[in-house]
Amino acid sequence: MKPVIVLGDEAVALAAIHAGLTAAYSYPGTPASEVMEYLQAQPEAGKSYLASWSVNEKTAYEEALGTSFAGKRAMVSMKHVGLNVAADPFMNSALTKIGGGLVLVSADDPSMHSSQNEQDSRFYAEFARIFCFEPSDHREAYDMTRLAFDLSEQYEIPVMIRLVTRLSHSRSVVQPSGLRPQNPLKLGPGRDWTLLPANARRRFKRLLDIQPELLKESESSAFNSLKLNPGQRSLGVIASGIAYNYVRESFPDPAQGPSVLKVSTYPLPESLIRQLVSEVDTILVAEDGYPLIESRLKGMFGIPAKKVVGRLTGALPASGELSPDVLRPALGLAALPSFTAGPIPLANRPPQLCAGCPHVDTFIALKRALDEFGRGTENVFSDIGCYTLGALPPYEAVQSCVCMGASIGMAKGGSEAGVYPAVAVIGDSTFAHSGLTPLLSAAAANTDMTVVILDNGTTAMTGGQPSFGTGDRLLRMVEGLGVPKAHIRVIEPLPKNLEKNVQVFKEEMGYKGLSVVVPVRECLEESKKKKRS
Numbered sequence: 380m381k382p383v384i385v386l387g388d389e390a391v392a393l394a395a396i397h398a399g400l401t402a403a404y405s406y407p408g409t410p411a412s413e414v415m416e417y418l419q420a421q422p423e424a425g426k427s428y429l430a431s432w433s434v435n436e437k438t439a440y441e442e443a444l445g446t447s448f449a450g451k452r453a454m455v456s457m458k459h460v461g462l463n464v465a466a467d468p469f470m471n472s473a474l475t476k477i478g479g480g481l482v483l484v485s486a487d488d489p490s491m492h493s494s495q496n497e498q499d500s501r502f503y504a505e506f507a508r509i510f511c512f513e514p515s516d517h518r519e520a521y522d523m524t525r526l527a528f529d530l531s532e533q534y535e536i537p538v539m540i541r542l543v544t545r546l547s548h549s550r551s552v553v554q555p556s557g558l559r560p561q562n563p564l565k566l567g568p569g570r571d572w573t574l575l576p577a578n579a580r581r582r583f584k585r586l587l588d589i590q591p592e593l594l595k596e597s598e599s600s601a602f603n604s605l606k607l608n609p610g611q612r613s614l615g616v617i618a619s620g621i622a623y624n625y626v627r628e629s630f631p632d633p634a635q636g637p638s639v640l641k642v643s644t645y646p647l648p649e650s651l652i653r654q655l656v657s658e659v660d661t662i663l664v665a666e667d668g669y670p671l672i673e674s675r676l677k678g679m680f681g682i683p684a685k686k687v688v689g690r691l692t693g694a695l696p697a698s699g700e701l702s703p704d705v706l707r708p709a710l711g712l713a714a715l716p717s718f719t720a721g722p723i724p725l726a727n728r729p730p731q732l733c734a735g736c737p738h739v740d741t742f743i744a745l746k747r748a749l750d751e752f753g754r755g756t757e758n759v760f761s762d763i764g765c766y767t768l769g770a771l772p773p774y775e776a777v778q779s780c781v782c783m784g785a786s787i788g789m790a791k792g793g794s795e796a797g798v799y800p801a802v803a804v805i806g807d808s809t810f811a812h813s814g815l816t817p818l819l820s821a822a823a824a825n826t827d828m829t830v831v832i833l834d835n836g837t838t839a840m841t842g843g844q845p846s847f848g849t850g851d852r853l854l855r856m857v858e859g860l861g862v863p864k865a866h867i868r869v870i871e872p873l874p875k876n877l878e879k880n881v882q883v884f885k886e887e888m889g890y891k892g893l894s895v896v897v898p899v900r901e902c903l904e905e906s907k908k909k910k911r912s
């Protein structure tokens with residue numbers, strides 16, 4: 380096979396295809412979306428394997444689990460916060476007897492380029508007691524993913540590939556290896572999947588029993604390496620994932636640098652760590668994410684008389700992405716010469732809604748209606764999507780953005796605490812992802828609040844993936860959840876309809892019970908795309 384130049388996400392997707400993938404599932408989210416986009420763009424998609432967006436990450440994980448149950452290889456990919464949504468099936472799947480290899484790709488976003496936090500998925504892998512790979516480059520992303528399927532089948536557990544933004548979204552050369560055929564259909568013994576307490580206890584014991592084997596696997600992995608430099612005993616570095624590249628970049632001549640342990644697999648390769656620790660006085664831990672290794676070094680390994688430094692001690696910043704520049708002072712290196720361009724007369728360009736975005740017309744009408752109640756946007760609980768940008772000037776139309784679907788539950792809680800009128804704003808895709816259950820709860824209580832479901836027909840913020848909760852289906856879902864039909868109102872957010880729309884908002888906010896307003900207008904970017912195609 381010829382070498383290819385691919386994104387980190389694409390290297391993982393390509394490896395899955397070559398490893399005999401039968402089905403892949405995902406929910407869009409930066410920096411993981413490109414895994415599914417690549418799978419879907421290949422000519423074999425839909426023929427030799429299935430590559431499908433799911434309604435949310437939990438559903439995606441469960442779909443992949445079903446494929447694995449059938450003996451076939453499955454991949455599920457998501458951004459780090461998506462794993463919070465999928466945490467229930469993920470944690471429990473560590474106890475089930477994985478049939479076809481199940482690989483979970485969790486792409487973390489240190490520095491929060493496009494996320495509401497920078498949590499580190501390696502903790503989830505440790506929490507579930509499964510095996511985890513952390514590639515340092517694209518080639519490893521490919522090789523590790525292939526191996527992850529094998530290990531998943533060998534140990535009957537899901538295996539995680541942990542990526543970070545810098546790797547997911549950069550390009551490099553990958554040398555693919557051969558194509559493996561798909562697994563035959565083979566259903567697993569149901570009792571190993573039926574987590575009734577007696578079975579779950581047995582399966583959990585089994586998971587604990589294989590921990591020494593997983594440790595052995597990690598310690599013997601060719602992806603970890605220890606390069607001792609006997610001439611440099613004062614400092615040793617443990618570098619995981621992409622941080623390993625930053626250390627290499629800092630010392631073009633390794634003979635001039637410290638001893639370096641590259642860590643790419645979890646559970647942590649303890650004996651390699653102990654070997655490094657015995658050779659040096661101070662250990663600097665460089666990891667792109669939370670200080671997982673650093674904290675384990677201080678606790679689990681109980682290293683006396685050795686200094687461990689990293690994010691916890693302030694040797695490295697406590698948050699944000701690592702980079703070669705960030706790392707240099709901790710390695711005792713001077714900053715590299717840099718060039719300051721000086722003041723450039725460019726206007727600041729903060730993120731904002733596209734000019735002509737339909738959300739703008741909704742926000743203008745909503746604000747006018749709230750005004751009539753003598754209230755401002757402090758009454759509006761919002762969610763995650765393009766419309767979150769409505770929190771910024773010049774609109775300042777919404778507040779709160781916590782997690783997918785939170786707007787409706789928060790508005791219900793706010794209403795029950797006395798907020799009036801209580802308003803939730805959520806997009807159609809986010810509503811399908813996590814808004815149905817809180818709306819069901821509000822319908823059962825007939826909570827006095829107005830839910831605004833912005834139906835632009837797509838998952839706009841992540842690039843226009845399909846929405847599961849748009850059009851008639853959305854209206855039927857809302858009605859089916861118990862919202863009175865008379866208080867499900869559809870509006871068209873256009874400047875010419877402003878007065879009509881303000882009136883609808885006013886009527887529904889004034890109604891003493893649960894109402895839903897659905898502004899329907901296609902995302903401008905999507906309609907432009909359609910015109911171009």
Ligand code: SF4
Nearest residue numbers: 733736765839902903
């Ligand atoms: S992508 Fe679509 S929904 Fe998002 S801001 Fe632009 S027009 Fe609005």
